[in-house]
Amino acid sequence: MEKQILHVDVNNAFLSWTAVEMLKQGNQIDIRDIPAIIGGDESKRSGIVLAKSMKAKECGIKTADTIYQARIKCPNLQIFPSNFKIYRKYSNELYNLLLEYTDKIERFSIDECFLDMTNYLRGDTLLNKGYEINKRVEKELGFTVNVGVANNKLLAKMASDFTKPNKVHTLWKEEIPQKMWTLPISELFMLGKKTVPKLLNMQIKTIGDLAKTEKSKLEKKFGKHGVLMWEYANGIDNTEVKYLPEKPKCVGNSVTLPKNISDINKLEEIVLTISEQVAYRLRKEKLYANTVNVQLRTKNFEDTSHQKKLPEVTNTTKQIYLTAKELLHEMYRKGQEIRLVGVRVDNLVESKENQISLFDENKDEKQEKLDKVIDTLRSKYGYDSVTRATKMDVEEIVKLKKEE
DNA sequence: TCTGGGGTCCTAGGACCC
DNA sequence: TCTGGGGTCCTAGGACCC
Numbered sequence: 001m002e003k004q005i006l007h008v009d010v011n012n013a014f015l016s017w018t019a020v021e022m023l024k025q026g027n028q029i030d031i032r033d034i035p036a037i038i039g040g041d042e043s044k045r046s047g048i049v050l051a052k053s054m055k056a057k058e059c060g061i062k063t064a065d066t067i068y069q070a071r072i073k074c075p076n077l078q079i080f081p082s083n084f085k086i087y088r089k090y091s092n093e094l095y096n097l098l099l100e101y102t103d104k105i106e107r108f109s110i111d112e113c114f115l116d117m118t119n120y121l122r123g124d125t126l127l128n129k130g131y132e133i134n135k136r137v138e139k140e141l142g143f144t145v146n147v148g149v150a151n152n153k154l155l156a157k158m159a160s161d162f163t164k165p166n167k168v169h170t171l172w173k174e175e176i177p178q179k180m181w182t183l184p185i186s187e188l189f190m191l192g193k194k195t196v197p198k199l200l201n202m203q204i205k206t207i208g209d210l211a212k213t214e215k216s217k218l219e220k221k222f223g224k225h226g227v228l229m230w231e232y233a234n235g236i237d238n239t240e241v242k243y244l245p246e247k248p249k250c251v252g253n254s255v256t257l258p259k260n261i262s263d264i265n266k267l268e269e270i271v272l273t274i275s276e277q278v279a280y281r282l283r284k285e286k287l288y289a290n291t292v293n294v295q296l297r298t299k300n301f302e303d304t305s306h307q308k309k310l311p312e313v314t315n316t317t318k319q320i321y322l323t324a325k326e327l328l329h330e331m332y333r334k335g336q337e338i339r340l341v342g343v344r345v346d347n348l349v350e351s352k353e354n355q356i357s358l359f360d361e362n363k364d365e366k367q368e369k370l371d372k373v374i375d376t377l378r379s380k381y382g383y384d385s386v387t388r389a390t391k392m393d394v395e396e397i398v399k400l401k402k403e404e
Numbered sequence: 405t406c407t408g409g410g411g412t413c414c415t416a417g418g419a420c421c422c
Numbered sequence: 423t424c425t426g427g428g429g430t431c432c433t434a435g436g437a438c439c440c
Binding site: 046344 | 405407408411412
Binding site: 013063108109110111112189190191192193194195225291303304305306307308309 | 431432433434435436437438439440
């Protein structure tokens with residue numbers, strides 16, 4: 001039996017949600033009706049476009065443009081900051097509404113869900129359910145969604161992307177030639193800016209061209225990715241809607257520094273601050289890490305990363321920091337101007353039980369107790385209620401910038 | 405005043421083992 | 423004398439997504 005899949009995608013999510021929130025706060029104008037974007041903070045050198053209104057899109061503004069570019073494209077642009085707390089709130093409102101239709105919902109991202117409706121149609125059609133969800137979200141939640149209607153996840157996702165906003169589109173098997181094969185290859189899910197030029201070089205311009213290309217030829221050139229793109233171009237996707245919550249496979253944080261840094265001592269302090277955050281999140285997930293990874297980005301956008309497998313799993317701030325510090329020293333070349341620092345833990349496991357330890361006693365016990373005290377304080381009074389004396393906090397970095 | 409931050413998955417090469 | 427062939431684990435880097 002064919003699967004019955006819906007893909008629900010919030011239109012201009014961050015901007016729409018900000019608009020709804022502002023209206024709720026009594027704001028007179030709806031920022032969806034003017035040239036507006038949600039953007040990062042240029043003074044923190046994270047000035048990129050995260051979401052745009054239709055009017056801003058008409059100016060040619062694209063997601064991930066720099067705000068600098070966006071302002072040139074549209075001089076009377078209005079810029080609003082992001083607020084992930086609000087986004088999570090509206091994302092949850094959407095999820096709760098969708099739960100009335102099926103409990104098989106995969107939260108693909110903060111603003112996208114896949115619904116497996118296969119056993120939940122109750123005599124109705126999938127398309128009708130799609131329309132109903134589209135109308136109800138607008139009426140009850142105040143923002144709009146696109147809904148893709150199909151027999152697998154890939155086709156549902158492609159369908160929801162057709163024309164926006166506030167639309168419902170089907171993409172049945174027999175519609176693939178007219179609706180999907182006519183599109184340029186850049187529109188196909190999982191074809192990014194590195195692969196598209198390579199395909200164009202092979203005279204593969206549309207998704208239809210790709211679908212008709214010999215699968216073995218693509219496999220030879222692109223490996224597994226080649227097989228995947230061929231299958232997607234032909235509308236083939238047998239993956240299930242993953243509705244059960246999954247543990248993360250890695251946990252990481254990174255910061256773009258307000259100013260490039262060449263001082264290894266300052267970099268160490270930043271690595272400490274980030275290690276602390278990462279370890280805290282790891283413990284909140286009740287996970288242990290096998291591997292620590294440090295990433296550096298220079299002022300020229302050259303990225304390097306080094307990683308190290310630990311002798312035994314850990315979730316203590318101390319272990320993660322000490323390893324990260326070691327990696328930092330291993331990587332950092334004197335004089336390099338560092339723009340971004342990141343720390344990540346990988347190969348996460350749920351417990352340290354099945355670890356073969358040579359000793360019976362737990363030598364991390366003291367650290368674990370200390371971490372626990374701090375975690376409790378933070379969950380009660382907020383993350384910043386506990387700070388380190390050596391920590392280079394935001395104020396200090398900003399001060400450093402002003403001295404310039 | 406150019407260029408975020410959070411992820412997942414894959415690949416290629418080296419080390420090491422039998 | 424002219425150099426196997428598997429397999430696993432680890433690391434660095436890259437591609438893609440939202």
